[in-house]
Each structure stands twice: as structure tokens, then as C-alpha cells.
Amino acid sequence: MHPLLLILSLILPLATAASAPPLHESHLTKHHIPRKSNASSSTAEYVEVTRPLPYDSLTPTCTLPVLSHTFGNTVDLPPTTANYSTPFNCTWTNAVIQFSAASNGSQYARIAAVWLSGAEILRTSTPEPTPEGIFWSFRKDATKYSSILRQSNLTLAVMLENVVNDVYTGVYRVNVTLLYYNVSNGTTNGTAAVNRRKSTIRKLKHNHHSVSLDWKNSSELNDNPADLIIPISAIGDEGFWFKIKSESDAVLQGIQIPLNTYKAVVEVYVSFHGNDEFWYSNPPDAYLEMNGLPTQRGHGAYREVLVKLDDNAVGSVIPFPVIFTGGINPLFWEPIVSIGAFDLPSYEIDITPFLGMLLDGKTHYFGLGVTDAISFWLVDANLHLWLDDKADKVQAGAIKYSDPSSCIERESKFYQLNGKFEIESKRESEFSGWVNSSAGNFTTFVKRKLKFENTIEFKLNGTEKKIEQEVKLTTEVKVSTITGIEISKVTVESKYPLEITTTNLPGSGDGNYTVITKLEQSLKEEKTVGRVKSKLTNTQKCYGWMSVQDHEVLSGSGSTDQSYSVNDSLGCYARKVSAEGGNITIDSENFLCGSAAI
Numbered sequence: 001m002h003p004l005l006l007i008l009s010l011i012l013p014l015a016t017a018a019s020a021p022p023l024h025e026s027h028l029t030k031h032h033i034p035r036k037s038n039a040s041s042s043t044a045e046y047v048e049v050t051r052p053l054p055y056d057s058l059t060p061t062c063t064l065p066v067l068s069h070t071f072g073n074t075v076d077l078p079p080t081t082a083n084y085s086t087p088f089n090c091t092w093t094n095a096v097i098q099f100s101a102a103s104n105g106s107q108y109a110r111i112a113a114v115w116l117s118g119a120e121i122l123r124t125s126t127p128e129p130t131p132e133g134i135f136w137s138f139r140k141d142a143t144k145y146s147s148i149l150r151q152s153n154l155t156l157a158v159m160l161e162n163v164v165n166d167v168y169t170g171v172y173r174v175n176v177t178l179l180y181y182n183v184s185n186g187t188t189n190g191t192a193a194v195n196r197r198k199s200t201i202r203k204l205k206h207n208h209h210s211v212s213l214d215w216k217n218s219s220e221l222n223d224n225p226a227d228l229i230i231p232i233s234a235i236g237d238e239g240f241w242f243k244i245k246s247e248s249d250a251v252l253q254g255i256q257i258p259l260n261t262y263k264a265v266v267e268v269y270v271s272f273h274g275n276d277e278f279w280y281s282n283p284p285d286a287y288l289e290m291n292g293l294p295t296q297r298g299h300g301a302y303r304e305v306l307v308k309l310d311d312n313a314v315g316s317v318i319p320f321p322v323i324f325t326g327g328i329n330p331l332f333w334e335p336i337v338s339i340g341a342f343d344l345p346s347y348e349i350d351i352t353p354f355l356g357m358l359l360d361g362k363t364h365y366f367g368l369g370v371t372d373a374i375s376f377w378l379v380d381a382n383l384h385l386w387l388d389d390k391a392d393k394v395q396a397g398a399i400k401y402s403d404p405s406s407c408i409e410r411e412s413k414f415y416q417l418n419g420k421f422e423i424e425s426k427r428e429s430e431f432s433g434w435v436n437s438s439a440g441n442f443t444t445f446v447k448r449k450l451k452f453e454n455t456i457e458f459k460l461n462g463t464e465k466k467i468e469q470e471v472k473l474t475t476e477v478k479v480s481t482i483t484g485i486e487i488s489k490v491t492v493e494s495k496y497p498l499e500i501t502t503t504n505l506p507g508s509g510d511g512n513y514t515v516i517t518k519l520e521q522s523l524k525e526e527k528t529v530g531r532v533k534s535k536l537t538n539t540q541k542c543y544g545w546m547s548v549q550d551h552e553v554l555s556g557s558g559s560t561d562q563s564y565s566v567n568d569s570l571g572c573y574a575r576k577v578s579a580e581g582g583n584i585t586i587d588s589e590n591f592l593c594g595s596a597a598i
Helices: 143-149 285-290 352-358
Strands: 062-071 080-084 094-103 111-116 119-125 134-141 154-160 172-181 228-232 242-244 251-255 261-272 304-309 312-317 346-350 364-371 377-387 395-402 406-415 418-437 440-459 464-481 486-506 512-529 532-549 552-568 571-580 583-590
Touching: 062 080, 062 154, 094 119, 094 143, 111 143, 119 134, 119 143, 119 228, 119 261, 119 377, 143 228, 154 172, 228 251, 242 364, 261 304, 261 312, 261 352, 261 418, 285 406, 304 352, 304 377, 312 346, 312 418, 352 395, 352 418, 352 440, 364 377, 512 552
Parallel strands: none
Antiparallel strands: 062 172, 080 154, 094 134, 094 172, 111 119, 111 154, 228 377, 242 377, 251 364, 261 346, 261 377, 304 312, 304 364, 395 418, 406 418, 418 440, 440 464, 464 486, 486 512, 512 532, 532 552, 552 571, 571 583
């Protein structure tokens, strides 16, 4: 079966007995909500609050519309494709992918992705439309994919599976456009300069004290695009992502990398659906079985995406819990969608210390899997490689490999429908390896510390459910010369706390019930590159209620307050937005350091 944000065949009826209160359903539609007669009949714009790209104020050197398509009833159909060739007679240093869409009617949120020659360059989801109609447009910096974007006669593929029938009438009209910029020394928003290279050609230097920018500025793939990208993806008939239905569904792909590779990074794309869409809220199977609850959303609340190389664990990801627009309370997400809903994050794992294993001219197998997974997860990856254009072959070797085995502790206490479930996990890894290229002999050290905490608590005969989760990841990548001189050091500390409370109350009609909903989620990141520090904080706080029958919201309200701030080498940006009843009530922003949006 093909991936949907909701598999209709898995929808289960709510329990109605007094001893078994309604389940805490998390994915709903809102097309039965009556619209105010005096409401505007114009279409509404939906937005994801984020920082403008540094060259949004610039005029593109060239613009290339790539795909325009209406996604109607697309179940069991392959991805929609279009031909791609890099623009002729266009000089550019940076590229942006723009995804624009519109819809009206009733529909669930859907997952979508864009691949170029099998490499994923964007994963996104759609908002739930209204009868009056909605539209949205967002941009993503695609400079990291320059090595592919500079090629011609490629296939661009878009997967957006949708169900259209008498009830779910919404189709999605999608346009994908690529924008190209020739950015040299100049200003963007008037507060920060953006210095970009004019090509991706490497100029390696032999002097250890005057190494190339490739080593010094390796913290962002968009600042330092790879020379070659090899997809770790499926064949494409059902999308180029791998569909993981259980922990045993790990996938492998054999790859032989060029012998002159001096740096390697795996970029992982992941999203979660079906019974695991809200994996962080899933209780243990024993709780469901002993209470006779008719749901398959169990197996506990711990998930971890593992990346392996020839059966050796080289990295892992506990993904940010992106909530799609039908999630928790659909009225939270109009017109402000949740963090990451339009531009789902990808995750980077530096595997340069393993080049000593990879540079033997043989095929090696990259694996992807999800710990404790139930159906279903969509995962794929891109292998970014940097090549020494002054050498046909470089030498490399391993120095240290610390097996990143994890320690997971679980504690469950419950009596009938009340209970508390706690999970704590820690994983630490340390790798190092040397690479001797035409730039010299350099050693890369990679340290990762991952900490996970999750608590699920049911009270009041199971009618109140509270979820608290926090993920903390600290990554350090350091490069030094053979004499121990530090060339670069990048430290990133990411945290994403999540808190959700839902309370089910008796409804006023037959078969319906009322849900009080509260949600707070954040994405926090602190980064140090040499002596330069940056900080990002993105927080949403949501409150609301719903009258629900089956998976339909009959009435209700929702409000969302979001605060976004970033301070880095490009300058500062802050924005505060509030929405209620489908309308933005407060929206302020500024680009001044040392102050917040008013």
C-alpha cells in the first residue's frame, strides 16, 4: 500500500463503553466545521514561520519553472516527473527551490517529496484545505545540491499521494520552480553580507597553514556544496523513499565511491506516518492489550533512525516531531502550520573518519532502519562526497571507532486505564580517521552525544493524556593537521522539547465527545564554528478545544502563538506571530540584533 499521512483502512472506531473512554485520536479532519456566513470568501494563505533566505531580496539570475501538476486521486500511481536541465547561459552560485500549491474542498494532510535524479531535495506536507480554498508557497536553499543542479537531461520527480472521492474532494495544484542567484560580495536584507563562492571547483593547497575553505567552512552543506551526490534511495515506482513497516525492515544499498574522496557526509530524510505518525505518544503494547483498546498505535514511544555502513553503526537520528496539519487539533494549524511542516528537516552525519574503509575500490553497503518501528516510516538519504581534483586517489585510515551502542531504560506502571510510562536513552559515539590528500594529511574527529527522555501519563480513567519529551543532541566535528594544529571545529547542540495534553470529555450528541488540547513544542540550536557562535530558538504554544465524532471535528477553536529568533553570522532576525480562529492577529518582525519582535 502506498504512503499516506493517514491510511484509511487503519481507521478504528472509538470505544464507547463507559469503562473504555474515547481514544486520544490525533489525526483529524475539519471539513464539517460550519463557516461563518460573514467570513471572507477569499482564499487564505498558510505559512510556516521561518527566517527569510539571505538572498530573498535579490533578483534571480534566472528562473526555471520545472513542474506544474494537479494531484487528484493519485493512489497507486508512480511519481509525477519532468525533465530537468541546468539553465543555459546562466551564471549562478546559489540555488533555491520554490514549492507553491493551492487547494480547496475537504482533504487530509498529505506527505510529498521532490527528487532530482533519485536524490531527495525536499520533503514537505500539505495543509488541510477549506471549502473557500487555501494557498501556500515557501522556499528552501538548495545550494547543497549544486553538483546535481548543474547537470542536464535529468528527471525531477514529485510524489504526492492523494485520495479523492465524494467525501474528500480536495486536489492539490502544485508548482515547482528553481531560482538561481549569482551572489558575490554584497548585502541581502541590509544587515548582513553573504559571501559565496562562484563555483564548486576545489582549490586545494599544500600548505598546512593555508588550507582550502573546504576544510575551514564545513559546517553547512549550503556553504560548501559537495562535488558528487549519490542517492541512497528506492527505485522510484512508489517514490524514491524506502517504506519501513517494522524494525526488521532495514534496507541496504551498495555504493562504490570515487578513490579521490576526501570528505563524506550522509544526509538523511525521514517522516513518520500511519500507526507511527505520533510515535512519541504511543504507549506500550501491554497497556493496550490488557485494557482491550482497539488501536495499533503502540509499541512504546522510542524510535531511532540508524545509519549503518557494512553493519557498523556510523550514526543515528531521533527526528524532530513534526506535526502535520491534521495532528492533535487541526484548528491549531490555520493559517500557521507547525514547525517543519512545509520544510521537513534533513539530518547530517559526517562519515569522513570511515574513508579508510570506503577507499578500497570495493562496493560497500549503506543501511537505514528504525528502532522499534511500526508501520510506517519513509526514509532515504543522500551521500555527499568531496573530491580532490588534483589527485586520482587519496590515502585514508581509521584511528578510533567507539561502538555507539545505546542504553535504554523503560519503566511502566499502570492499573487499568491510568498509568505512567517513562523511557530514557543515551547514546555516545566517537570516531576519528585521517585523510592524506593533495591538501595534506588531516584527521577528522567526530563526537556525538544523544539523550532522549519521554514520559506518557494517563489520568482520570484514561481520559487525560499528557506527553512530555525532550531530545538533546550534541555533535562536535574537528579537523586537525598531522602535527595537531586545529584547522576547524564545529559544535552543534540541538534540543527539541515537546509537551502535549489532551483531555476527553463527554459530548452533547450521540457518539461525539469534546477534547481540550494543549501543545508546546520548540526547536533550539546553538552552534559554534571556531569562535563564531549562533543561536536559534523556535517555539509554538497552542491551546484549543474540539467537538469530535470519529475522525471529524464538528466544531471548536484553536489559537497558536509562535516566537522565532536567530542570531548568527548573517545577522539577526526575530518574528512573533499569533493566530486564532483561522486568522493572524499579531505579526511583528525585525532584523535588529539585541532586540525582539514587538
